[in-house]
Amino acid sequence: MTAPQTCAVIAALADAGIVARFVGGCVRDALLGRAIADIDIATPARPEEVIAALEKAGIKPVPTGIEHGTITAVVSTPEPRHFEITTLRRDVETYGRRARVAFDADWAEDAARRDFTINAIYLDPDGTLHDPVGGIADLEARRVRFVGDPRQRIAEDVLRVLRYYRFEARFGGGSGDAAARAACR
Numbered sequence: 001m002t003a004p005q006t007c008a009v010i011a012a013l014a015d016a017g018i019v020a021r022f023v024g025g026c027v028r029d030a031l032l033g034r035a036i037a038d039i040d041i042a043t044p045a046r047p048e049e050v051i052a053a054l055e056k057a058g059i060k061p062v063p064t065g066i067e068h069g070t071i072t073a074v075v076s077t078p079e080p081r082h083f084e085i086t087t088l089r090r091d092v093e094t095y096g097r098r099a100r101v102a103f104d105a106d107w108a109e110d111a112a113r114r115d116f117t118i119n120a121i122y123l124d125p126d127g128t129l130h131d132p133v134g135g136i137a138d139l140e141a142r143r144v145r146f147v148g149d150p151r152q153r154i155a156e157d158v159l160r161v162l163r164y165y166r167f168e169a170r171f172g173g174g175s176g177d178a179a180a181r182a183a184c185r
Contacts, residue, residue: 001026001123005075006039009083010125012057012073018045020085021107021122021130028118031139032171041085042122044105047071050085069103089113091156099156108132115153115160116167117145142173150180 001022013020022030024040043050047063050071054061060074069087074080088110089101104110107122107130114120117135129136133147144167146153146160154160161184 005081008075009073012053016053021124023122024119027121027123039083044088114147144168144172145177146180
């Protein structure tokens with residue numbers, strides 16, 4: 001997360017006074033010492049603020065999921081790289097794979113709507129970790145655990161059943177979470 005393209009995106013946001021933290025798989029994989037494929041960034045800034053900051057820095061913003069607060073930052077030099085920057089949010093209503101969201105400035109509220117605790121760890125650009133739901137302990141224990149009630153997480157998005165088993169195979173210690181397994185049936 002120290003590549004020049006990453007630093008350029010973080011600097012563009014910081015120069016505009018925007019607080020940003022890495023989140024999700026990039027943090028999880030960094031903590032595990034694994035290669036990082038994608039970099040996701042969370043921020044309390046609204047999408048229009050993110051777009052303005054990126055444009056000012058000469059970084060191309062693409063509104064890939066604007067209704068959910070997601071802007072993709074495209075940095076083309078030294079080699080092309082994409083970063084998803086998403087406004088903190090909370091689910092107002094969920095139905096299947098779709099959700100109506102409200103933008104929020106509450107990091108804990110954002111973490112509460114994520115799928116697994118190991119994907120709800122935030123990392124400041126200065127290296128400070130924020131772990132509102134116990135994801136670091138779960139990583140250390142090789143435990144894949146839903147954030148909150150597994151049944152609710154699955155009702156919000158049924159594909160989380162498949163993600164659970166995929167993540168259990170990749171990151172779990174083999175015993176699995178009994179509540180999660182029960183909810184997946």
